[in-house]
Amino acid sequence: MPLADLLGQDLARDRLLKMVAQTRVPQTLLFSGPQGVGKNLAAMMLAQALSCREPENGDACGKCPACIQIQRKLYPDLLLIAAENQQIKINQVAEIQDFISYSPLVGEHRIVIIKDAHKLNLTAANALLKTLEEPAPAVLFILLSHRHHLLLATILSRCLRLQFVSLPQAAVVKILEQQEPVGEDAAVSGDAILAAAAWSGGSMGRAQFFLVEENLAWGREFIGKFSHLPQATILAALDLAEVTAQFAEREMVFFLLRSFLHDALLSAQGIGMQRESEVQISSADWSADVTRFAALGEMRILAVRQRLLALEQAQGINVNIKLAFEAFFTAIISGIAGSNRGF
Numbered sequence: 367m368p369l370a371d372l373l374g375q376d377l378a379r380d381r382l383l384k385m386v387a388q389t390r391v392p393q394t395l396l397f398s399g400p401q402g403v404g405k406n407l408a409a410m411m412l413a414q415a416l417s418c419r420e421p422e423n424g425d426a427c428g429k430c431p432a433c434i435q436i437q438r439k440l441y442p443d444l445l446l447i448a449a450e451n452q453q454i455k456i457n458q459v460a461e462i463q464d465f466i467s468y469s470p471l472v473g474e475h476r477i478v479i480i481k482d483a484h485k486l487n488l489t490a491a492n493a494l495l496k497t498l499e500e501p502a503p504a505v506l507f508i509l510l511s512h513r514h515h516l517l518l519a520t521i522l523s524r525c526l527r528l529q530f531v532s533l534p535q536a537a538v539v540k541i542l543e544q545q546e547p548v549g550e551d552a553a554v555s556g557d558a559i560l561a562a563a564a565w566s567g568g569s570m571g572r573a574q575f576f577l578v579e580e581n582l583a584w585g586r587e588f589i590g591k592f593s594h595l596p597q598a599t600i601l602a603a604l605d606l607a608e609v610t611a612q613f614a615e616r617e618m619v620f621f622l623l624r625s626f627l628h629d630a631l632l633s634a635q636g637i638g639m640q641r642e643s644e645v646q647i648s649s650a651d652w653s654a655d656v657t658r659f660a661a662l663g664e665m666r667i668l669a670v671r672q673r674l675l676a677l678e679q680a681q682g683i684n685v686n687i688k689l690a691f692e693a694f695f696t697a698i699i700s701g702i703a704g705s706n707r708g709f
């Protein structure tokens with residue numbers, strides 16, 4: 367796919383197009399920004415634009431053998447590195463070093479794409495740094511990361527960083543519409559696409575998740591119940607903790623709670639449902655839930671948010687996530703009752 371078709375990342379797209387047009391692509395690029403917003407796709411598009419046999423206006427044609435091989439991840443001058451068991455290890459950096467020790471086989475560049483570059487362990491990161499310090503002329507490194515601040519400062523300093531942003535809802539809708547249906551009867555309705563985009567918070571990963579009807583129903587029910595907690599019974603809070611702890615997509619739980627409390631805070635501050643950007647969640651039931659919860663008041667919502675942050679940080683360490691959710695949810699009830707424990 368041509369770079370020009372990259373949706374929702376106009377700034378990054380235009381900078382990349384300019385670099386390619388001027389044949390001034392830095393040897394080490396870092397694409398940073400949230401997950402699921404097109405960093406990986408942009409890296410593949412850049413690889414195509416640089417390797418295309420029949421470029422059109424300096425951009426990839428999408429049809430020549432090089433473009434097709436890159437799309438299929440079979441291009442001999444492209445190496446893709448991804449974490450194995452949550453880490454990128456020294457043997458993978460050795461693989462990179464071996465790969466770049468050869469001249470390009472078919473194109474003009476040897477391109478290395480490193481996904482989740484923050485997962486380089488320390489030994490691997492130091493080895494990579496040495497490689498980045500003395501790059502072979504025809505080599506291009508593209509590092510991708512949604513947590514670039516975890517990278518070694520010495521690696522960061524060698525990269526030209528392009529920031530990717532949460533996708534505008536319109537872009538999410540367009541991408542979902544372009545998506546080819548999987549299976550025979552998997553064509554999705556326009557309503558489902560709009561709802562999934564509204565709940566995606568600008569990430570394609572979450573948009574795909576909410577495109578599944580049951581997932582969207584779960585999200586609506588979960589937030590509905592959460593918004594009622596200030597007026598709920600302890601038993602209801604314990605029930606919610608139980609189902610929340612059992613739910614496999616924990617990242618999604620935290621994403622929804624973070625976004626919800628963010629909106630509730632704005633609402634309590636009298637900023638209403640005005641959006642900081644158009645990437646927040648927007649649906650009628652969400653807004654009603656936010657308004658209900660905002661009655662807790664600014665200070666208490668801030669305290670709830672603090673507590674959520676602590677819970678999120680502790681989840682890796684805390685073995686009993688159910689107890690942690692129980693404490694979190696019941697504290698919201700005790701808070702509104704005016705008790706001095708919790709909030």
Ligand SMILES: [Zn+2]
Nearest residue numbers: 418427430433
């Ligand atoms: Zn091409």
